[in-house]
Amino acid sequence: MVNIKIDGIEMQVEEGTTILQAAEAAGIKIPTLCYLKELSPEASCRMCLVEIEGNPKMQTACSFPVAEGNNIFTNTPKVREARKTVLDLLLSNHKTNCFKCSFNGECKLQEYCMEYGVERSEFEGEKIDYPIDESNPFLRFDPNLCILCHRCVNTCEKIVGRGAIGTAERGFVAHISTPFGVDWADSTCESCGNCAQACPTGALTMKRHKPYRVWETHKVRTTCPHCATGCQFDLVVKDNKIVDCLAADGPSNKGLLCVKGRSGSFDFVHADDRIKYPLIKNKKTGEFERASWDEALDLVASKFMEIKKQYGSDSLAGFACSRSPNEDIYMVQKMVRTCFGTNNTDNCARVCHSASVAGLAMTLGSGAMTNPIGDITKDVDAILLVGSNPEEAHPVVGMQIRQAVAKGAKLIVVDPRDIDLSKKATIHLKLKPGTNVAFANGIMHILIRDGLVDEKFIKERTEGYEELAEIVKEYTPEKVAKECHIDADDLVKAAHIYAEADKAPIIYCLGVTEHSQGTEGVMSMSNIAMLCGKLGKSGCGVNPLRGQNNVQGACDMGAQPTDFPGYQKVANPDVIKKFEDAWGVKLPTEVGIHATDVFPAAIEGKIKGLYIYGEDPVVTDADTTHIIKALKSLDFFVVQELFMTETAQLADVILPGMSYAEKEGTFSNTERRVQRVRKAVDLTKNPEFDIRLDTDIIIDLMNRMGYPQKHMTAAEIMDEVASLTPSFAGISHERLDSEEVAGQGLQWPCTSKEHPGTPIMHVDRFSRGLGWLYPTTYKPSKELPDEEYPTILMTGRILYHYTTRAMTGRTPGLMEIEGKSFIEINEQDAARIGIKNGERIKVSSRRGSVETTARVGDKVSPGETWMPFHFPDGNCNWLTNAALDPICRIPEYKVCAVKLEKI
Ligand SMILES: Nc1nc2c(c(=O)[nH]1)N[C@H]1C(S)=C(S)[C@@H](COP(=O)(O)OP(=O)(O)OC[C@H]3O[C@@H](n4cnc5c(=O)[nH]c(N)nc54)[C@H](O)[C@@H]3O)O[C@H]1N2
Ligand SMILES: Nc1nc2c(c(=O)[nH]1)N[C@H]1C(S)=C(S)[C@@H](COP(=O)(O)OP(=O)(O)OC[C@H]3O[C@@H](n4cnc5c(=O)[nH]c(N)nc54)[C@H](O)[C@@H]3O)O[C@H]1N2
Ligand code: SF4
Ligand code: SF4
Ligand code: SF4
Ligand SMILES: [Mo]
Numbered sequence: 001m002v003n004i005k006i007d008g009i010e011m012q013v014e015e016g017t018t019i020l021q022a023a024e025a026a027g028i029k030i031p032t033l034c035y036l037k038e039l040s041p042e043a044s045c046r047m048c049l050v051e052i053e054g055n056p057k058m059q060t061a062c063s064f065p066v067a068e069g070n071n072i073f074t075n076t077p078k079v080r081e082a083r084k085t086v087l088d089l090l091l092s093n094h095k096t097n098c099f100k101c102s103f104n105g106e107c108k109l110q111e112y113c114m115e116y117g118v119e120r121s122e123f124e125g126e127k128i129d130y131p132i133d134e135s136n137p138f139l140r141f142d143p144n145l146c147i148l149c150h151r152c153v154n155t156c157e158k159i160v161g162r163g164a165i166g167t168a169e170r171g172f173v174a175h176i177s178t179p180f181g182v183d184w185a186d187s188t189c190e191s192c193g194n195c196a197q198a199c200p201t202g203a204l205t206m207k208r209h210k211p212y213r214v215w216e217t218h219k220v221r222t223t224c225p226h227c228a229t230g231c232q233f234d235l236v237v238k239d240n241k242i243v244d245c246l247a248a249d250g251p252s253n254k255g256l257l258c259v260k261g262r263s264g265s266f267d268f269v270h271a272d273d274r275i276k277y278p279l280i281k282n283k284k285t286g287e288f289e290r291a292s293w294d295e296a297l298d299l300v301a302s303k304f305m306e307i308k309k310q311y312g313s314d315s316l317a318g319f320a321c322s323r324s325p326n327e328d329i330y331m332v333q334k335m336v337r338t339c340f341g342t343n344n345t346d347n348c349a350r351v352c353h354s355a356s357v358a359g360l361a362m363t364l365g366s367g368a369m370t371n372p373i374g375d376i377t378k379d380v381d382a383i384l385l386v387g388s389n390p391e392e393a394h395p396v397v398g399m400q401i402r403q404a405v406a407k408g409a410k411l412i413v414v415d416p417r418d419i420d421l422s423k424k425a426t427i428h429l430k431l432k433p434g435t436n437v438a439f440a441n442g443i444m445h446i447l448i449r450d451g452l453v454d455e456k457f458i459k460e461r462t463e464g465y466e467e468l469a470e471i472v473k474e475y476t477p478e479k480v481a482k483e484c485h486i487d488a489d490d491l492v493k494a495a496h497i498y499a500e501a502d503k504a505p506i507i508y509c510l511g512v513t514e515h516s517q518g519t520e521g522v523m524s525m526s527n528i529a530m531l532c533g534k535l536g537k538s539g540c541g542v543n544p545l546r547g548q549n550n551v552q553g554a555c556d557m558g559a560q561p562t563d564f565p566g567y568q569k570v571a572n573p574d575v576i577k578k579f580e581d582a583w584g585v586k587l588p589t590e591v592g593i594h595a596t597d598v599f600p601a602a603i604e605g606k607i608k609g610l611y612i613y614g615e616d617p618v619v620t621d622a623d624t625t626h627i628i629k630a631l632k633s634l635d636f637f638v639v640q641e642l643f644m645t646e647t648a649q650l651a652d653v654i655l656p657g658m659s660y661a662e663k664e665g666t667f668s669n670t671e672r673r674v675q676r677v678r679k680a681v682d683l684t685k686n687p688e689f690d691i692r693l694d695t696d697i698i699i700d701l702m703n704r705m706g707y708p709q710k711h712m713t714a715a716e717i718m719d720e721v722a723s724l725t726p727s728f729a730g731i732s733h734e735r736l737d738s739e740e741v742a743g744q745g746l747q748w749p750c751t752s753k754e755h756p757g758t759p760i761m762h763v764d765r766f767s768r769g770l771g772w773l774y775p776t777t778y779k780p781s782k783e784l785p786d787e788e789y790p791t792i793l794m795t796g797r798i799l800y801h802y803t804t805r806a807m808t809g810r811t812p813g814l815m816e817i818e819g820k821s822f823i824e825i826n827e828q829d830a831a832r833i834g835i836k837n838g839e840r841i842k843v844s845s846r847r848g849s850v851e852t853t854a855r856v857g858d859k860v861s862p863g864e865t866w867m868p869f870h871f872p873d874g875n876c877n878w879l880t881n882a883a884l885d886p887i888c889r890i891p892e893y894k895v896c897a898v899k900l901e902k903i
Helices: 019-025 077-092 108-116 151-159 194-198 259-263 293-311 326-340 354-363 373-377 395-406 420-424 436-449 455-461 465-472 477-484 488-500 518-531 551-556 573-583 595-603 624-633 694-704 714-724 812-817 827-833
Strands: 002-006 009-013 049-052 071-073 139-141 166-170 173-177 204-206 218-223 232-238 241-247 279-281 288-290 316-319 382-386 410-414 427-429 506-508 542-544 609-613 636-641 653-656 665-668 673-677 791-796 822-826 840-845 848-857 864-868 881-884 896-902
Touching (some): 077 108, 151 194, 194 204, 241 259, 259 395, 279 293, 293 326, 293 653, 316 326, 326 609, 326 714, 354 518, 395 410, 395 420, 410 488, 436 465, 436 518, 455 518, 506 518, 573 714, 665 714, 822 827, 827 848
Parallel strands (some): 410 427, 506 542
Antiparallel strands (some): 002 009, 279 288, 822 864, 840 848
C-alpha cells in the first residue's frame, strides 16, 4: 500500500494503482475519452492530464501509477488549460453540426467542450467531407465525427476478440476502417455493436439511434430474452415504445452484447403481427375468430375438464416455455399438476439439455453448469470445448473464450465442423458425428495409461473407477482414431493438455447431448473431469452451456414429468405430501410422460388434450410429419403465444400472452444465476390489444377449472417458489432488487435469506455424495449412412437467428444478413453430384425432403453435411430422426442419413 493525496484527500491505495483508479475510489471524476476500463491504457487522447507536486510535466491519469507520497491535483488552472487545448484540437477535426447529430446530448466531446468552455476550434482549417459508411444493416460510421480515440478498434480487437476494424491512412488523415478497406458488410464484423457503444461521439452509432433524443427516453434494466448467457441490458423506451437496447455491466456479459441481444430483442415486441386478442377456431370454416377472454377461457377450462372426466387425468399434458420467466413456468406446472391432475408437464430442455439434466444428476447429483462463465474464461490454462459453438450460440461467452485464448489459454475443439474457434485452437479434433463416447473413452484410456489421473481425488471423492478403467482399456488411441476419423497423436496431445493444465474447464453443448447416446455422452464429460480431479474448483468443472434464456429455470421450476420445483422428486412420497399440504389438493404420484413421448402418445390416442405455452414443435421437433400428425390427432389443443406460429395454426384456441418486455419476473441463466426481468412497455394501452399477463391467464384458467388459485403478482409467485424449494429459499424479487445483490443476481443453491448464493458447485462434496464414474461403451447413432442415404446430416444454429426466428425474424437487419436456409456440403461430395456453391439442391431422408441452397467448402468433412433449423424455406426437421435417447428421451437431431440431389 502507498499513501497519496488527491485534491487534498488523503488515501491509501495498493501499489500499481493508476491515478485514475485512485481518483475514482476517492469519488473524483477525471475526464477521459480513449480510456477503456478493461484494457491497459491507450493514453492517446490526453484528456486525463493531471498535475503531481514536484513533477514538472503533467501526466495522463489513466496510465500513471501512483507512488508513495504523491500529491495530485486533478483540476488546477494549468490542467484545465491543457484539457482545453486537447478539446480544441479534437474539435478542429470534428464536424460540429451537433443539432443534426443523433448523439446530441450523449456525446462526451460535446459534454467536455461545454464543461471546459470550448465553443469552436482555434485551429479551424478546411474540413474534408468524408463519405459516411452505411453498409452494415445496424451500424453507421461517419468519419467526419471521429476523434481517433481508438475505443472502437480496441473494443473490437481486445474485448470482442474480432479485430474487424483498424486504423488506416487515407491521404494524410488517419481514420477508422474495416480491414483492407473492404465494405463493412463484407468484413468479418459480426454486427455486435460493442464498438458503437464504446464510441464517445456520434461517429460510430447504431442507425436506429437517429429518431430519438436521449432526454425523451427512460431506461429499464432487464435480461436478454435469447440465449442462456443471461446478458444484462437496458431497454431504452420512448412513449411506451422500445427504441434501443444498450449493454449493461452484468455479471456474465461485463458490458458486452451480441447482435441478437443488442438488435434482435425489441422489434418483435412491437411487431404488427402480434396476436392481439384471444382466438377460437371455427370448426366449420377452419378459420380463427376473435373471442372475448370469457368465451376463450371458459371453453378451454370446460374442454380440458371434459377430457379429464372422460379419459382420465393422464390423457392431458401441458408444456411450459423456456423463453418465459420462472414465475410463468411455475404456474404452468402448478396448473398441470393441480387442475389436469397429472405430471405430464415438460419444457424444451427435453429436446436440448435433458441429457445434461439427467446425466449430471446421475454422476454428480445436479444437472447444472458447475462454474460461472467468468470463472471458466478468465485466467484458465486450457479449455476443452466439446460440441459447442459459442461464437454463434452463446456469443458473449464466445467473446470471453476468445479473450482467454488471446491471453494464452490452449483451446481444444472437439467438433465435426471447422467452427470459427477451431482456427484459434491448439488442437481441433474434427471427429465423425455421433462418436463422442468413443472419443471420451479414448481420452480416459490415455489419462490412465499415461498416469495423468488424480488418484487422490478418485479415491476420496468418486466411485466406480475399476469398472470404468476396465472398459476404457479397449479404447486405444489407434482404435478410437479410426472410429472417430481423427489423428491418434492429436488425441494423445489433447489428453495431456487437458490433464496437465492447472485450470481447465470442460465446456460442452448440443454436439454432446442431441444424440441417441446423449446422456452417456454427458456422463463421459463428467468422467473425464473427475478422473483429473477438475471439479469443485475454480477454472474447472463440467459446464453445459444451457440454451434458452430460461431453460435452466424451466427445469428448476419443475416443468418436468419427474420433478417438482428444485428437482424434488415426484417419486418421493414426502415431496408429494409437502406439495399437497401447500397446494391443498391430492396430487398425482405417477411420473408423467416426456414431451417427446407425448407426440407418439397423441397419435396412439392416449393423449387427448394438450396445452402448449410458447413452444413451436412443428418447426423445432424432429420429424415434422409425425409432429403434425400428432397435433392433428388431439381432441383439444390450446396454444398460449405471441405469434401465429406453425404450431399455433393447428390449435383450437390461441391465448395471447405478453413478451418479456411487458412483464416482471426472473430468468435463470446457464450459471444458475437468477436475474430480474422488468416491464418496459405496456401494450394494453394500445386499444388494438386485448392481451393479458401470462400468469393471469393461467391463474384465471385454474379457477375456471375448479382450483381456487388466489391472484399473485410475479414477486408473490417467487415467494411461493422460495417457500417450497430449498435451493431457492433465499431468492425473492425484493432481494434481487436490493443493494446487497447489486445487480449480480443470485446463483442457486441459495438456501436462506442470508445465503450469498453458490458460484461453484461440488466444492467439498458432490451433491450426490461420491461422484459416479459411469461405465459406458460407445454405441453408434441410430441411423447411419447406407447406399440409399449415403450422407450424414447434422443440424444446429447460426449467429443471426434464434430457434424458430419468432423473435429474430422480425428484425429486418438480421433477415438482411441471413434470411434463407442452406446446407453445408464438402467440396468432394459437391463435385461428385455436380453441385456448385450457391446452387439449389434437394435433400431427402426416410422422413421427407426439402429444397435448399448449397454452401460448398471444407467446413464439414466428406460424407457429412450440416443445416440450420431456423428457416421455413427448407426446414431440416422434415428430415431429422426422432430416435430417442433411452434415458432422457432427447431426439437425435445431430445425426441422420440423407441423400443429396441436384435440382
Ligand atoms: N444464435 C443462436 N444462439 C442460440 C440458439 C439459436 O437458435 N441461435 N439457440 C440456443 C439454444 S436453444 C441452445 S440449446 C444452444 C445450443 O448451442 P450449441 O450446442 O453450441 O449449438 P449447435 O449449433 O446446435 O451445435 C453445436 C456444435 O455441435 C457440433 N456437433 C454436431 N454433432 C456433433 C457430434 O457428434 N460431436 C461433437 N463433439 N460435436 C457435434 C456442431 O458442429 C456444432 O458446431 O444455443 C442457444 N443459442
Ligand atoms: N434440427 C434441430 N432442431 C432443433 C434443435 C437442433 O439443434 N436441431 N435444437 C432444439 C433445441 S435445443 C431447442 S431449445 C428447441 C427450441 O424450440 P422451441 O421452444 O419450440 O422454440 P422457440 O423459438 O424458442 O419457441 C418459443 C416460442 O415461445 C413464444 N414465446 C416467447 N416468450 C413468450 C412469453 O413470454 N409468453 C408466451 N406466451 N409465449 C412466448 C415465442 O413467440 C415462440 O414462438 O428447438 C430444438 N430443435
Ligand atoms: S460490430 Fe462488433 S465485430 Fe463489428 S466492428 Fe464493431 S465490435 Fe467489431
Ligand atoms: S469511431 Fe468513435 S470510438 Fe472509433 S476512433 Fe472514432 S471516435 Fe473513437
Ligand atoms: S449472448 Fe445470448 S444473452 Fe447475450 S446478448 Fe447474445 S443472445 Fe442475448
Ligand atoms: Mo436448446
